[in-house]
Amino acid sequence: MAPPLCRLYLITPPRLDDLAAFGHVLAHALDAGDVAALQIRLKDAPDAVIAAAVDALMPIAAGRGVAVILNDRPDLAASLGCDGVHVGQDDAPLAEARRIVGPDRMVGVTCHDSLHLGMEAAEGGADYVAFGAFFPTTTKDAPTRAELELLTGWQQDMLIPCVAIGGITVPTARELAAAGADFLAVSAGVWTYGEGPAAAVAAFNAEMAAGVGERPR
Known part of the structure; x- marks a missing residue:
């Protein structure tokens, strides 16, 4: 059996x-270490802006085997x-998102700090669940602490997953990986990292691997 992994999202x-500038930054970051997925999250942006971002970024990600997930909009x-969509509790219901994207695309669901919501999403056919926030964040309003x-x-x-x-x-990646996270979803922790996003990706991968090694056998 393959050993468990914790991967960057x-x-x-x-x-x-x-x-164009972000595309260059993204390419260097993806080349610096393992990344499972890229979520394009442009809240309240016009459809044309979202479409332009997908058109620009998806080839960069796809060329490196990185799945592209769109936030909110199945x-x-x-x-x-x-490759898929991520929906929150206040977005399209899971069943509706699945109907729209079909059986072959991924659907992920935000479940805050609730095991019950996670189990409901799993039973409803979600491909993954997301729990959080685990730490204070300025990227989005986080109503719960997991x-x-x-x-x-x-x-x-x-x-x-x-x-x-x-x-x-x-610095917090290792404990999350050790606790059992399959993926760590990161935004500012990569893009504002002091040594640059590429260095952040490499550092996250090292810490996640160390954390997986600390899981109970």
Whole structure:
């Protein structure tokens, strides 16, 4: 059996004013270490802005084997050819998102700090659940604070992957991986890292691998 992994799930900055410049930064970051997915998250942006971002960034990600997930918008995820969609509790219901994107695209669901919401999403056919926020974050309003034990319990009892999100930085990556996170969703922790995003990706990968090695056998 292959050893468990914890992988990086990047989320774009909340604004992308220069797509070409960000595309270069993204390419260098993705070349610096393992990244499972890129979520394009442009809250309240016009459809044309979201479409332009997908058109610019998806080839960069896809060329490196990185899945492209669109935040909130199953309709655009389907029409633009994204690999999946991520929905929150106040967005399109899981069943509706699945109907729109079809059976072959991923659907992830925000479940805050609730094991109950996570189990409902798993039973409803979600491909992954996201728990958080685990730490204070300025990227988005986080109404709940999740505890590490939630990841451990999920890993022991459930089959679909769990994503940890919310204020995650290189120094906190190891404990989340050790607790049982399958993926760490990170935005500012990569894009504002002091040594640059590429160095952040490399550092996250090293810390996550160390954390997985600390999981109970």
